[in-house]
Amino acid sequence: EDGHPLRRPFAPVCQSQLIENMACHDVSLIAYNLAACGDGTRFDLTVPDRLLSSVAAGVPIAVPRSGYTGLKQALAGHDALIEFASPPDLMRVLKDRAHVEVLRKAAWAARPHFAAERHGPALRDFLGSLT
Numbered sequence: 001e002d003g004h005p006l007r008r009p010f011a012p013v014c015q016s017q018l019i020e021n022m023a024c025h026d027v028s029l030i031a032y033n034l035a036a037c038g039d040g041t042r043f044d045l046t047v048p049d050r051l052l053s054s055v056a057a058g059v060p061i062a063v064p065r066s067g068y069t070g071l072k073q074a075l076a077g078h079d080a081l082i083e084f085a086s087p088p089d090l091m092r093v094l095k096d097r098a099h100v101e102v103l104r105k106a107a108w109a110a111r112p113h114f115a116a117e118r119h120g121p122a123l124r125d126f127l128g129s130l131t
Helices: 015-022 050-056 069-074 089-095 097-114 118-127
Strands: 061-066 079-083
Touching: 015 050, 050 097, 061 069, 069 079, 069 097, 069 118, 079 097
Parallel strands: 061 079
Antiparallel strands: none
């Protein structure tokens, strides 16, 4: 809680409640202070946990244009991804309410694509290949 007028902190909740609450937001912002990381490689090789909850909730994803290669590969072809160059660039996109509504509908429609059950066989095969 730092008093920033646009920040809305909330108390911890269970995942199902989090997903339910997330659906009322325009986007899920996934951005970290990469300059503060000694090694930002993990942001190019992994998918953040918050992405999983966000796509399950049917919320569009906003991510900086540079970096986050793993996340972008996981969302290849996803019609509800916003890559922005700067905070003012993201604000410009979010102010276009008609476009945001298109993104929200696309994110909602894409939820089944990201269901864990859909990816279970591939994960099982991958894990089996490691032995």
